[in-house]
Amino acid sequence: MVTVFAAFATAHLAEMQQMGAGLAIAILIDATIIRGLLLPAVMVLLGRGNWYLPTWLRWLPHVAADGRLPDAAPAGAVAPAAGTVEVQPRELDLTR
16 A cells, blocks of 8 residues: 555645655554554553453453353343354463
């Protein structure tokens, strides 16, 4: 996408050049700084808080990566459909 938007920056119209340069820079910043550096750092700082599910979203289906069904559903939750799985986050070992 950066290449495509940078190609717009080579156009003869000033508006296209501005749009192309602006979008190319925005995509480059988003892909490298935000998603490559900032998001993983914040996820490490939040730890298990990344996987907090607000009570008003308890109606979402329970999903587990290993195929196990949860032992007990939270109060007021809809029973999971047969064959659903629960995703368990992995702990990061940062001591290496």
